[in-house]
Amino acid sequence: MKRNLRSMFLILLSLLCIGGVFAQATALLTIEASEGPAQVILNGKLLGIANPKFAARVAPGTYDLLVRKTGLPEFRQRITIPASGLTVKAQLGAAQVVPAPQPVKQLFTLSITANAPNAQVSVNGASMGNAPVNVSVEAGTYRVQISAPGYEPYDANVSVTNNTSLAATLKQQSGKITISANVIGAEVYLNNVKAGNTPFTTDLPFGSYNLKITAPGYQDYAAGIVVSGPQNIVANLVPLMATVRLNISDKFFGKQHKNPLGLIEFYVDNIKQKDLTVSVAPGTHNFRLEFGVIALETALVVEAGKTYTLEPNFVLTVK
Template sequence: MRRLRFITVFLILLFATFLFSQAQIKINIPLPPVLKNIIITPKPTQFNVDIWMNKSEGSTYKFGEKAYFYFKTNKNAYVAIYEIRPTGEMVLLFPNKYESDNYVQANKTYRVPSVGASYYFKVAPPAGKYYIQVIASTKSFPLMTQFKQMSLQFTFPKISDNAQSFIEGKLNIQLQSVEEWSSDMTYFFAGTVAQTGKVTFKTSPSGANIYLDGAYIGKTPKTNVTVDAGTHTITYYLTGYEPYTKTLNVQANKSYVVYASLKTAKATVRFESMPTGASIYVDGSYKGHTPKDVEVSPGIHGYEIKKSGYQTKVGTFSVNAGDYKVITINLTSNKGVVVFESIPSNAKVYVNGSYKGRTPETETLNAGTYSYKITLDGYLPAEGNFTLLPGE
């Protein structure tokens, strides 16, 4: 099990009753949430978090049996663990009023409750399936700070009555701006034995990371994996290819094959210019105005950046599948400045035969070659040619 990134850990116990300092909390009404809308599947990175229980994933706990959770990150991180109940409620399990320090050390296994803690979790009716999720981030973010504050005020505070709404409307949105984060999920059954089916995972090309309900389970191909009956979210990740996600409804005692022909991932190039508002052309095709993200296929491409009054910038770039590249262009004005002076002053100035004023006279002109003539009564005219370069 794994995944990903910053260290905030949230665990969720569903359909269970926990004893905290001799006090029981009972969960009622086993109405399962919409799984695909509560799953958080992180993209593979160098930052991982794993969560597991004192029994193997998908095990059944008897009523009255104690449950423990374990987690570990590979970097120092902030962690939050919450449970998602069958009713759709989310309850914060860690940090809590007994153990409020949720900044953890890398590569150290933590147990919740910790050994010697003054509380424990005890499974109780109703029967059903419980999801436990951990979120970790290397830097705190607003919701992580909020979880910490809640844990100082309440023993095991309720985060939301609607897990789907909270995850889609708040948590996922904030995670998009978190630099480094990861998540993992596990589950168990309380008072009932799960019915199962078999699932084989295949991709072309092979070697893709498999995430089942947000938890890493290995690489493709992986055959005859026992999966409990119900709705599951499967995601394949392979470097250089677009992610693939599928929802699978597994029925008891049936076998399934989830195959995906992975598509080569595109690259993204961000074009920025100073000043902004320049037209972008990639391989001769108009793509919009700066600043703008443009998707391109892997390989070598040509670009042109054009803006009225400025020199056109031309160049090439090379990208690999999945790359994100930024190209910044400082545009050079297509105009120059020429100053006409004479002794004595007050002479008339003509440029390409057009009267411009009297000396001293300053003119802003497009780059190019011009003729000039300067005249003053009682004096011989002065005339000639000049070439004005961009930016002069």
């Protein structure tokens, strides 16, 4: 009997010692929920209800903590509980960080026109089509480039702080034209407008022109020219001629000659002529008529564009 009581005493003592060891192997976990009641779940198992506070003793270690309340975002956190215990403040339905609203950037209209037809417009390297164009832009500086056939490229930086208009003036491409002639001081006309006198130099926009050069005593020089670069034009003006006509009446020959004109020899500057009407350059010339043993001769100063008539009457007379 005494032996049995002694055995039971030893068993109870052992249980008390073991219980003390287990009691020392736990730590206090305290959960403070922002709103209750909320479930406290540790490693997937319901530990209790925080309303709004909950405390329980658990073995020290690392756990996955979940605190949740219907209708609110859950609180999740991986926690490590030391032997000294741990308090966790679980914020349920915490306000999410909302980015500050960005101010709406104001847009302005950049209106671009050009004086050249078929002018291609680009803004900051992006093609905008043919002028005129309207472009919506923010405030800032923009590079505007414009190109058109026959015109120099246009390139400018435009500052935009409000609705802005740009009227681009493109310069026509031009070529240097030099015009000379065999007559100094001859008048030069371009498209029927007097441009100067030879020798003449100017820059002309690319394109087609009607060129005319005039000088007293010379035939007009006329030509169409196309300017696509530098050109050197040399015009040769042809002198205007004077007309001299030999007029012989029937009285000069007499009735005995059936074909008197066939007996006439007409010389100009000692050169025999085939016809009795000749064209000669302005200046002094010698005219001689031979008819059988008769020779009549005279010198005459003629002017360009005029007509002279020579009539023999035993001497040559001029009319």
